[in-house]
Amino acid sequence: MSHAVPTGRRSSFGTLFPRVSPGAKFVPPLRGVAVVRGHWSATLGTRTKACQGWGTRRFLYPTLATGNKNVARMGHPARVNLHSTRFIQLSMSLNLFSPLKLRSVEFSNRIGVSPMCQYSSEDGFATDWHLVHLGARAQGGAGLVIVEASAVTPEGRISDGDLGIYKDEHIAQLKRIVDFIHSQGARAGIQLAHAGRKASMSVPFGGERLLKPEEGGWQTVGPSAVAFSPTYSVPQALDQAGIDATVWAFGAAAKRAVEAGFDVVEIHAAHGYLLHEFLSPLANQRTDAYGGSLENRMRLPLEVVERVRAVWPEHLPLFVRISATDWAEGGWNADESVELARQLKERGVDLVDCSSGGQVPNATIPVGPGFQVQFAERIRREAGIATAAVGLITEAAQANEIVAEGKADLVLLAREMLRDPYWAVHAAAALGEAASWPKQYLRAAPHKSPARGAV
């Protein structure tokens, strides 16, 4: 998504581009794209080295992630002299620090904290751990903080330490967290989840294993009586009443999310949990209306989306996280994800969060920096819906490029946010962007950083 900016006009982001004509000199925008046609010469970065060219040349700014605007332009013209140039076009790409608006909600930047289970709850209740953990990342400047997978039923918890949103008593603690996130200028999201056949596990800190009945373990459910692996329990295939109750539970959880003040609800349909299990032939072997064809396998996730959209306020955005592929023969694949994304869009979903895997333990996953970005890019292009990219995104320049090159609208980080809760303000410094800081911390912030305001 880049916006062509006529020269001499104010762009939608408020930057005034110079009017340029043959014989003129101009300084390209700090971020965006400049296309020069004709005969030009240029001064590069802080070096006074000149270069010249003839024909069409495209320059993308910034090219390097540094706090120094001139260095950021190194290798690309800091100043361009137009000789017999006939035409010049400047367009301003969005970048990581461009605001994002979905429905009525404006996010101050395109950095989100990906949902991360903390296994720190009892009976689904949020604790001080959640307040501090999520609050610190809001202080750190992320535009969106998504609360971890929150179970819509007690049986939908991965473990007995999972967060839940299955009873009204959960709302007050969640509201406290949302209010703090808002005080830090960030938007608050919550992921609504049902773990399906991967439920009833111990918290992973002492080694993950199936909970025994005497430890409080419970009967898991899924599309079919097929276990995830020999160390997991065999789920009970949901009957129609169980399916209806699941749809209802997601809707009831979404209503509680409204009460708690969340700005975003994300439905978890990824990582081999219940809704993803229905999508994938590797877990779904049903022969009724919920299994077999793609249309049938998508039925439950789409019913859940319709139910949530019906109770989630019209002015608030709805996300769905998917595993874009199972990375396994005979499993859910990227073509099906594109079709699912189209169906989600028709039902009022605003953004597809593109993860992958988790359906089978023996998947072959080509893990590497940004390895899932391709799915966010393809779904965005082919389904025409906003996407989030996630997975091994750790560097400011890497995240910036994903947005600037139109591969995704939002970038989510998980483990890097655990290593550095202040990743967003550090990324701003690296990219030469001004980011707001909590007023209490301004004395440690880069010179002239604005104080953070609440949303």
Ligand SMILES: Cc1cc2nc3c(=O)[nH]c(=O)nc-3n(C[C@H](O)[C@H](O)[C@H](O)COP(=O)(O)O)c2cc1C
């Ligand atoms: C501790 C931890 C807990 C996680 N819990 C969730 C979760 O609740 N919901 C979810 O969709 N993904 C969860 N994930 C996956 C992350 O959201 C993210 O998709 C994944 O870690 C890849 O991003 P990264 O490379 O930035 O870590 C979790 C990851 C970690 C490390």
